[in-house]
Amino acid sequence: MSKTDKLVILGAGLAGLSASYHSSFENTLIFEKRINSGGHATSHFMNDSFWDEGPHISFTKNKYVKELFAASTKNEFDEFEFKISNWFQGKWITHPVQVNLRDVPIDIRENCLSGYLRRNTSVNPFLNYDHWLNHTFGEEINSHFFTPYTRKYWTCNPDLLATDWIHNRILKPSEEDVVNGYSRLNLKKLHYINKVRYPRYGGFNSFCAVLRPPNILFDHEVVEISLTKKTVLFSNGLKI
Numbered sequence: 001m002s003k004t005d006k007l008v009i010l011g012a013g014l015a016g017l018s019a020s021y022h023s024s025f026e027n028t029l030i031f032e033k034r035i036n037s038g039g040h041a042t043s044h045f046m047n048d049s050f051w052d053e054g055p056h057i058s059f060t061k062n063k064y065v066k067e068l069f070a071a072s073t074k075n076e077f078d079e080f081e082f083k084i085s086n087w088f089q090g091k092w093i094t095h096p097v098q099v100n101l102r103d104v105p106i107d108i109r110e111n112c113l114s115g116y117l118r119r120n121t122s123v124n125p126f127l128n129y130d131h132w133l134n135h136t137f138g139e140e141i142n143s144h145f146f147t148p149y150t151r152k153y154w155t156c157n158p159d160l161l162a163t164d165w166i167h168n169r170i171l172k173p174s175e176e177d178v179v180n181g182y183s184r185l186n187l188k189k190l191h192y193i194n195k196v197r198y199p200r201y202g203g204f205n206s207f208c209a210v211l212r213p214p215n216i217l218f219d220h221e222v223v224e225i226s227l228t229k230k231t232v233l234f235s236n237g238l239k240i
Contacts, residue, residue: 001231001239004029008232008240010222013039017211025213031234033221037212043203050203057082057196058207069197072209076200082193086145096171096191097145098137099181108144113182115140117175129161136172168192 007023009016012032016039020028036042042053058069059082070077084095094100101109115138126132129150133142150158169192199206224233233239
């Protein structure tokens, strides 16, 4: 069994890379089961293009993270205004849908507004995300838009999600904005993403450059962890 007095980090995704960077590289050792770092922020070069593992753009508003990412690319990134639309029953709907009901087919639009206006706003605390959606937007908006999106994006029903992650990610508009969006284009920028950044070279993974230590051990898959013995066993037989 090999011994190390370094902090052992399992996984070279963004969390593992950040842990190593902020603990100082010389004090850490990262084991990664794949042959590349970045986790879901990995980019592959194929057919003269970079392909990201996921719809990756940076929209953080955190000043420190923005500076880290900028340093990683040596300020070689582009920033774009972000405009989002949803494809629904053969037409584009301005995002977020709860304040742009005017784009929704008329029969669904009327049901959505009616359900919103009769929703129960007195419920608290909420049992789960589905419970929050029904009491925030009404069951009609939830069933037509939020539940299908949750199943597609999070791959589960909304009643299996908690609500502590929502914060600014899901717009909870004023009743005035919902009603106004039913009859006319809502000109307010109400989505939590307004601008996005993307590296000019190397795909999204370039944002990870300064976080990447020189001492990652690739192709090390964990098969057993003992908290009592404080050991980690890998599929290649190495035990730390």
